[in-house]
Amino acid sequence: MNQSGDEYKYWDRFKATYDDDNLFLVGDITHQAASEWLQARLGPDDSVLELACGTGHYTEVAAKVVKEIIATDLAEGLLETARERFAGIPNIKIQTENCYGTSFADGQFDVVVMANLLHLIREPATALEEAGRVLKPSGRILVLDYTSHGLERDEKKAMMRRYFSRWGEIPTYSFAATPENLTALCEKAGFTVNDAVLLGEGCKVACVEAVKGRINT
Ligand SMILES: C[S@@+](CC[C@H](N)C(=O)[O-])C[C@H]1O[C@@H](n2cnc3c(N)ncnc32)[C@H](O)[C@@H]1O
Numbered sequence: 531m532n533q534s535g536d537e538y539k540y541w542d543r544f545k546a547t548y549d550d551d552n553l554f555l556v557g558d559i560t561h562q563a564a565s566e567w568l569q570a571r572l573g574p575d576d577s578v579l580e581l582a583c584g585t586g587h588y589t590e591v592a593a594k595v596v597k598e599i600i601a602t603d604l605a606e607g608l609l610e611t612a613r614e615r616f617a618g619i620p621n622i623k624i625q626t627e628n629c630y631g632t633s634f635a636d637g638q639f640d641v642v643v644m645a646n647l648l649h650l651i652r653e654p655a656t657a658l659e660e661a662g663r664v665l666k667p668s669g670r671i672l673v674l675d676y677t678s679h680g681l682e683r684d685e686k687k688a689m690m691r692r693y694f695s696r697w698g699e700i701p702t703y704s705f706a707a708t709p710e711n712l713t714a715l716c717e718k719a720g721f722t723v724n725d726a727v728l729l730g731e732g733c734k735v736a737c738v739e740a741v742k743g744r745i746n747t
Contacts (some may be wrong), residue, residue, distance in 0.1 A: 534652045535630055538604035540701055541584065545607030548585050551696040555689070556676055560730030564645075564674050565591040567729060567737045571672055572596050572641065579639040579664060581629040581657060582647035586612035586622075588674075592643055593622045599643075600634075602627035629657040634664045642671045648715065649675040649707040658719035665742045671721060673738040675707035680734045689733050707736040716740040 544551060553561065568591055572578065576596040583589045583601035585608050593599050598621045603609050609624055616622040627633060629647060642661040648654040661671050678686045693700065705711070709726035716723050721740035729735050 534656070535604070535628055537651045537701065537703075538582075540650075542605035542607045544697065545585075545605070545611060547696070548608060548611070549587065552587070554696060555692050556733045556735075557731070560676070560733050560735050561587075563729040564588075564676075564735040564737065567727070567735075568592060568643070568645075568672055568674065569595050571670070571725075571739055576640045577638070578641045578643060579632075579634065579661075580643040580645070581627070581632075581661065582644060583612055583624070584608045584646075586615050586624075588643060588645040589616065589622060593619065596641075597621065598623070600625055602629070602632065604628050629660060631656075631660055632664060636663055637666050637669075638664050640666060640669050642669070644671060644673045646675055648673060648712065649677065650701060650704050652703045654715055655719055658715060658721070662720055662742055667742065669742045671716065671738075671740050671742075673712055673716065673740070675712065675736050676730075677707040677728075677734050677736050679706045679708045679736065680728050681732075685732060709736050709738060712736055712738045713740075720744065 572595045578596050578599040580601040583603050589601040600623045602625045613624045678689050713723045713726045722745040723740045725739040727737050
């Protein structure tokens with residue numbers, strides 16, 4: 531595997547503590563805001579692919595309202611936690627997949643969810659292209675990325691301190707997500723953005739909903 535595709539190794543080191551670390555970094559308010567944003571955009575007819583599910587926080591959120599979700603990741607340690615967490619839940623399937631190129635057929639899904647993926651990988655455009663490939667015509671992507679964008683200077687410093695204390699150095703290829711830079715990435719990959727917002731307190735979350743294809747409004 532070349533360097534693009536090995537980013538999961540950074541996260542798999544934290545398999546024992548990921549959920550706790552993540553909540554410590556992000557906080558309840560932002561977790562809740564992101565979860566509500568996501569759930570409000572999903573429905574009972576949706577067949578969903580999640581790229582980079584990690585331990586499955588957003589898998590659980592989505593599964594409550596969708597027909598079915600296949601949650602995928604490359605980090606076997608995190609996937610193990612997800613498998614245990616969702617054992618026996620009929621509408622959740624956990625599968626090992628690389629977000630840069632999956633085993634799914636063209637046009638298979640209504641929605642692709644990408645939570646905290648695009649700002650943490652070397653080639654977000656390739657992951658978006660793959661999402662576009664596996665989506666039905668007019669299928670949607672739901673993208674959300676935690677970010678320090680929009681915080682006051684002191685809040686930003688505090689967020690960085692929380693990050694370093696649990697996870698150490700931030701990957702050099704990561705970037706601070708904003709509704710604007712995520713919108714630009716999605717549009718470049720051939721999507722039409724219909725919602726782009728910044729939510730949360732203490733740690734922000736940039737959220738973008740976009741439809742496959744270029745739609746003239
Ligand atoms: C910050 S975690 C986010 C996990 C989860 N979506 C969440 O928000 O809690 C980033 C995730 O991206 C996954 N990842 C990184 N590169 C990947 C790749 N090429 N294919 C699939 N997953 C990948 C990591 O394994 C990790 O689970």
